[in-house]
Structures are given as C-alpha cells and as structure tokens.
Amino acid sequence: MAEPLLELKGVSMSFGGLACVSKLDLFVGEGEIVSVIGPNGAGKTTLFNLVTGVYEPTEGDIRFAGESITGLEPHAITRKGIARTFQTLRLFLNMTVRENVMAAAYGHTHAGPLRSMLRTPGQRREEREIRALAEKRLAFFGERLMGYRWDQPAYSLSYANRRRLEIARATATNPRLLLLDEPAAGMNPRETQEITELIGQLRKEGGYTILVIEHDMHVVEGISDRVVALDHGVKIAEGSFGKVATDPRVVEAYLGTGGMARK
Amino acid sequence: MPSNYDEDLTRRPEGAAEASTAQGPTSPAVGRDEWVARHGERVARRSGWLGTLETRLHAVPWWAWLTLLVATACLIPVFSDSGYVRRVAFDTVVFMLLALGLNIVVGWGGLLDLGFVAFFGIGAYAYAMLASDQFGIHLPSLVAIPLVALIGFVAGWLVGLPSRRLTGDYLAIVTLFFFQLFLTFTNNGDDVFGHSFTNGPNGILNVDELSFFGRSLSTTTSQGQFAISYLYAAVVLFGLVYVALHLLNESRTGRAWRSLREDSLAAELMGMPVNWLKLLAFAFGASVAALTGTLSAALNGSVFPQDFAFPLLITIYTMVILGGAGSQLGVVLGAILISVLLEVLRDPGDARSLFYVLVLLGLVGVFRLSRRLAVVLGGTIVLGFVARSVAGSIDDRWTAGVPNGGGRLASWAADWVIVPTQLAGWIAPATYIGLIGLVLALTLLHGWLRIALLVPTLYLAAFVWENVMLAKPEPTRYVVLGAILVAVMVVRPNGLLGEKRVEII
Numbered sequence A: 001m002a003e004p005l006l007e008l009k010g011v012s013m014s015f016g017g018l019a020c021v022s023k024l025d026l027f028v029g030e031g032e033i034v035s036v037i038g039p040n041g042a043g044k045t046t047l048f049n050l051v052t053g054v055y056e057p058t059e060g061d062i063r064f065a066g067e068s069i070t071g072l073e074p075h076a077i078t079r080k081g082i083a084r085t086f087q088t089l090r091l092f093l094n095m096t097v098r099e100n101v102m103a104a105a106y107g108h109t110h111a112g113p114l115r116s117m118l119r120t121p122g123q124r125r126e127e128r129e130i131r132a133l134a135e136k137r138l139a140f141f142g143e144r145l146m147g148y149r150w151d152q153p154a155y156s157l158s159y160a161n162r163r164r165l166e167i168a169r170a171t172a173t174n175p176r177l178l179l180l181d182e183p184a185a186g187m188n189p190r191e192t193q194e195i196t197e198l199i200g201q202l203r204k205e206g207g208y209t210i211l212v213i214e215h216d217m218h219v220v221e222g223i224s225d226r227v228v229a230l231d232h233g234v235k236i237a238e239g240s241f242g243k244v245a246t247d248p249r250v251v252e253a254y255l256g257t258g259g260m261a262r263k
Numbered sequence B: 001m002p003s004n005y006d007e008d009l010t011r012r013p014e015g016a017a018e019a020s021t022a023q024g025p026t027s028p029a030v031g032r033d034e035w036v037a038r039h040g041e042r043v044a045r046r047s048g049w050l051g052t053l054e055t056r057l058h059a060v061p062w063w064a065w066l067t068l069l070v071a072t073a074c075l076i077p078v079f080s081d082s083g084y085v086r087r088v089a090f091d092t093v094v095f096m097l098l099a100l101g102l103n104i105v106v107g108w109g110g111l112l113d114l115g116f117v118a119f120f121g122i123g124a125y126a127y128a129m130l131a132s133d134q135f136g137i138h139l140p141s142l143v144a145i146p147l148v149a150l151i152g153f154v155a156g157w158l159v160g161l162p163s164r165r166l167t168g169d170y171l172a173i174v175t176l177f178f179f180q181l182f183l184t185f186t187n188n189g190d191d192v193f194g195h196s197f198t199n200g201p202n203g204i205l206n207v208d209e210l211s212f213f214g215r216s217l218s219t220t221t222s223q224g225q226f227a228i229s230y231l232y233a234a235v236v237l238f239g240l241v242y243v244a245l246h247l248l249n250e251s252r253t254g255r256a257w258r259s260l261r262e263d264s265l266a267a268e269l270m271g272m273p274v275n276w277l278k279l280l281a282f283a284f285g286a287s288v289a290a291l292t293g294t295l296s297a298a299l300n301g302s303v304f305p306q307d308f309a310f311p312l313l314i315t316i317y318t319m320v321i322l323g324g325a326g327s328q329l330g331v332v333l334g335a336i337l338i339s340v341l342l343e344v345l346r347d348p349g350d351a352r353s354l355f356y357v358l359v360l361l362g363l364v365g366v367f368r369l370s371r372r373l374a375v376v377l378g379g380t381i382v383l384g385f386v387a388r389s390v391a392g393s394i395d396d397r398w399t400a401g402v403p404n405g406g407g408r409l410a411s412w413a414a415d416w417v418i419v420p421t422q423l424a425g426w427i428a429p430a431t432y433i434g435l436i437g438l439v440l441a442l443t444l445l446h447g448w449l450r451i452a453l454l455v456p457t458l459y460l461a462a463f464v465w466e467n468v469m470l471a472k473p474e475p476t477r478y479v480v481l482g483a484i485l486v487a488v489m490v491v492r493p494n495g496l497l498g499e500k501r502v503e504i505i
Helices: A044-051 A074-080 A097-108 A113-118 A121-139 A147-151 A159-171 A189-206 A217-223 A241-245 A248-255 B003-007 B014-022 B048-059 B062-079 B083-108 B116-130 B141-163 B168-188 B228-249 B252-262 B264-269 B274-300 B310-323 B328-344 B348-367 B371-394 B408-416 B427-444 B447-469 B473-491
Strands: A004-015 A018-029 A033-037 A059-064 A082-084 A177-181 A209-213 A226-231 A234-239
Touching (some): A004 A044, A004 A209, A018 A044, A018 A059, A018 A209, A018 A234, A033 A044, A033 A189, A044 A082, A044 A177, A044 A209, A074 B264, A082 A159, A097 A159, A113 A121, A113 B252, A121 A147, A121 A159, A121 B252, A159 A177, A159 A189, A177 A189, A189 A217, A217 A241, A226 A241, A226 A248, A234 A241, A234 A248, B062 B083, B062 B228, B062 B328, B083 B228, B083 B252, B083 B310, B083 B328, B116 B141, B116 B168, B116 B274, B116 B310, B141 B168, B141 B274, B228 B252, B228 B274, B228 B328, B252 B274, B264 B274, B310 B328, B310 B473, B328 B473, B348 B371, B348 B408, B348 B447, B348 B473, B371 B408, B408 B447, B427 B447, B447 B473
Parallel strands (some): A033 A226, A082 A177, A177 A209
Antiparallel strands (some): A004 A018, A226 A234
C-alpha cells in the first residue's frame, strides 16, 4: 500500500450532543482514488468539512502528508494541498469563468496590494502565470469551458458545466488531494460517463490523490481503487467495490432491515 | 506533479478515446460541445443605432473614460470663472473620491460599512492636528498627506479587527456604533483627562493650507473667490486613486475581494484568507476616505464634528448604489450626478427646468413616440389652459401669483399652471396627498383608463411642484433625489453602470 497522504484517527464530530461522525479511522494513500458511499445523512459531507477545516473535530486527529492539520483554518489547509468541490455548487456566480479559476490561485501566489498598484515586473509575470494556469485548468474540460466561455459570467453556465468549473477551480489551488463531493449529481447518463472518465484522467495527468463522495454506483465502480461505506457516522465497510457492495451491512444501510417483510 | 499535465491539456484525452471505441459510437467524446462551437450564431445583440452605440461604448477602455473625466474637471475653470461653479466642481471631486473609497468596502468586499464617514472625519482631524496651531505641528503636505492616509489605513484596520467575523446587519450595526463613537469623541474631545484634543463643537480652526516644496496654496484668490489650485489638487489625487484602485481590482487581491463578496466560505476553502482580506478592504476604504479628508480640511481651514454627520453617509451611499456598486466608473458617475443634482435643485429656476425635462423624458421613455404620448402631452397642455382660464374667470387672485424663482420656463409656467397669489393653508397638504393618491391609483389601472388618469395627475404634479415644492427648495432637493433614486432603481436595480447580478439560481 502506498504512503498514507491523508489519515484520520478516531475522529468524532457532534453537533449539540448528536454524534454525526464517531470514532472514524480512514486513510487515503498517495495516488489512490477512494470513494465514500452511504445513505443521505451518513456523515459523508461532514467528513469533507472536517478534512477541509470547516469544522474542527470534537475528538481525534487528522493528518495530511505526515503533519497534523487539526484546528488549522480552512485556507491554511487548502494551502497545504487539499482542495474540494461542493455538493451544493458554490461558484463565484457574478465573476467570469476565468476569474473563478484565477481567484483560486491566491494561496500559491504572492504579489500584495502595493505591488499590484505599482504593477511591478514580478507582479505582471505572476499575473500572466495565474492567467495561463487558469486557462490550462479550464482546457482540461475540452471545448466546454473554452474560448468565449472564459469571459462569460459563471451564472450563465449550465448545471453540468458548473460542476466542471468547480473541479477546474479546485485544481487551480495546485492540490495534492482532491475532494469531490458528488461530482456526477444532476448529470445525465452521458455526462456521468464522461465525468467517470475525467476523474481517472485527473489522476493520470494531474497526479492528484482523489477522495470522492458519490451516489451513482456505476461511477463508484468505474473509478474506485477502494470504497468506504459510512452509515450514521460510523464506517461499516471498506475494501474493493465488489466486496463493499455485497456487504450485508451496506445493503442493510441502503435498503433497511426488512422488518416490514418479516411481519 | 507530472510534467505532461502542465504541458498540454488541450489534446483529447487518450482514455476517453479508448472508452468510446470500447462502448460503441453512442458513448460521449470528452469535451465535444456543439453548443459552444457554434456560439457565434447565437450571440444576441440589440439592433439599430442604440445597439451599435451600446457595443461601441462597451469597447471604450477604462483609461479613456478616466482621461475624459479628468480633462472635463480641469477644463471647468476655462468655461466658467464663477467661484461658485468651481467650488461645486471641487466638492464633486471630493464626493467622487469618497464614492471610490466606499466602493472598495461595499462594492468589492460586499461589507456593509456604515462607519465610512468617520474615516473621512479621522482624515480631516488628523490633517488638522498635523498642520495647525492645535499642537503646534506644521507638517508640509507631502509629508502630512501620506501620513494621514496611513493613519486612515490603521484606523480602518483597528475598526475591522473586532468586526472581521461579522457580516451583513451585524457588521452594519457595529460600524454604525463606531461612527457614533467618533462623533461623540470629537464633540467631547475638548476635555480628555484635562487635555483638549478636538476642541469639541468649536472644532479646530486655522488649519494650514496645502503646501508643496515650501510654497503654500492659498485657498482664496485675491478677489476672495475659491482658488482653482485646490480643484487641480483634488483632480490629481482623484486620478491617482482611481488608477491605483483599478490596478488593485485587476489583481490577485481584487479577485479575492470579489470572491468573498460572492461566497466567503467558498473563497476561504479555495485558499483565500477571508478575515485578512476583509481587514484589508476596510483599511483601503478608510485610507481613501482619510486622504479625502485632508483636502476638505485644508480648503475649509477648519474641521467641526458636524461636518461628518449622517446625511453625508446617506449621500455617499446613494452615489454608490445609484451608480452601481462594484463599478468604479459607475460610482464616480453616481457621485457626479448626485452632487450636481443637489446643487441644481438649490435654485428654484434651475429646479423647474429639471423637473419638466425629467417628466418629459420619463413620458417618452414609457410611451416612446406613439399616439398615446401625443394624447397624454396634448391632453395635459389643453387641460392646463382650460383649468387656468376657468379658475381665472372665477377669481382673479387664483391665477395672479408669481412663480418661485426665475428662469426661462417661469413665465411660461405661470401662463399654464394655476399659481394663486395666496395659497390657502389646506391646499398644500390636500394637493400633495391627492397627488400621492392619484399616483397610487395609476399603478392599479390599465389601458386607456390609466392614460386618462395620467393627464390630471401630471397637471396636479405641476401644480404641487410650482406652488408647494418650489416654495421650499431645501426639503424639495431631497424629495426629488429620493424620487429619482426610486425611479432609477426600478429601471436598473443594479445601478446605472452596475453589472447584472444573480444571487441564486
């Protein structure tokens, strides 16, 4: 098994006494694609919020690339190399497509306000680099996010293109670990097929380690090296897709215990 | 990161090609998008000369507009040697600077800062303390002005510190409290543990004039008029601030500000330190306001607490909102419009022309050049002459009044509108309330009924304007300003030059 890039040890999170994630152990190896599945309310998005620093765990430790990131502010965690997309899209709607991606380069660029106002040579060079980076990241999605679309406001994009733009924006932070929250939600079968291919492509070409939440089992089957199943904030199964999908506890979590049928 | 990723991402991914051959021709080709490829055919443009004008205006670069603005301001002394006009031009430039400063906080940062005027005051007081007999310090302007900008920056930063986690209403109330604190301090600053800092309501007097390289700029000419050098100083400062802020907006920091305005959580998670950026926005806005304060203090030669009151805050907000928060050119245009409007409305004669021109423009805007426009205009004019002659035949005194103020339109108005010599006490409130009732009734009616009612409404509006509003120019200024603001916001909710904004889809 590869070196663990992300490691959660006994992480718990409760809201007002209600445990949302409890004693969760998880690791993601460098270069792996790991899927997190589970019914709605299982704590999947909470897991992402814990890793990216939106919430601080009530218990446990989260380590990234060998150092603890527990309690760091979200932007500091992003700078260490974790980027995410959102289940409910959170684009900068009134900015252009290109600007959305350029903004995400903030963490690894340096020109301050004074240098920007004076347009120093270093600042100009950096600005050109940010622009080129943004256009490259958008070009990953082929024609869909290219050409005239660069200067269109983000709100003009279709739902599927917004999902793509979110991924492009996340990759512009130059992350090592990419967290994708339901990348195929709301997409038609063709687009779902395409996103499955793109996730593999992201790892191959970008070298990202990817942790993905997904409900579409075709996508999960197509991309995952490993699958982790959560229910009520507890890990109930882990392993290859075939093993997890047939695990009785996973089936029970999705379909219920069959108590009605027995009656 | 493997180098091939950064080298060439535009080529078609190989994996996709394999997948599509494996699953037959129906599987998607990654990145193909007919919709995008053929977008040129679908670009919608307004047709006719208006559309052409719109396209042309959009193509004018920002620096060309700025040059035009600066050139116009500099040419004002050529066209008018009136000290009043020059002074109004100076005040307008001051408002333009303040609007630019507020635009950083409100337009870009999306932070509702109701303490903005306090920073203007801090700048004015700081300059007054650094260049007057108050503490016996007389710094040259080239030292004092950057120092005041720095003081404003630090003050903005300090106010931002406790409020950096707040947004919306909460931030508004904290900054409003700070504004009140500033007013209380300046009003009572004549006895701070036995020392006088601000001289309280008496203000700081005999503030130094601006001085560059040992030469001081006199605030008045030999005839006691406003000295034009101050207009030039203000315009130079405006140009510098405008360019600096434009470059700042088109940079990493500017993008981050706009990102946090759009979605601060997403901005934070994309690596932008949101709290730090908010402090920065506050500090920059405060710095611009403080910088403007130096001009004001130096020209007036004094600062008083009452110079920085709530109406000023409202006026600056109106400028930013009317012009379009977020657009630099927009807020500057808003500042010019409001500042000039408030001056024009001071004089009843000018205000009268403005009123009739606006009504006419409004009617043309609504009806275009149609039969209905002719009916409304013709009907109103005929109604006016008939009503006046009927009123005159009943009692001479009803039409023998003299219209308020002069101007070309005054005599014409007196031939058309009923202007009594003496207005009975009940007429002013009755017609005013009646006018409001008629306007409300108009919104409920449709078709020819609405047009039929529009005619008496317009005539009543003219009557109220001539007899009630023009008799009291001071409150009328603000009523008219409010009406214009409402009308503009209905037609263009994002301000004159504000981009279309979408909150949720």
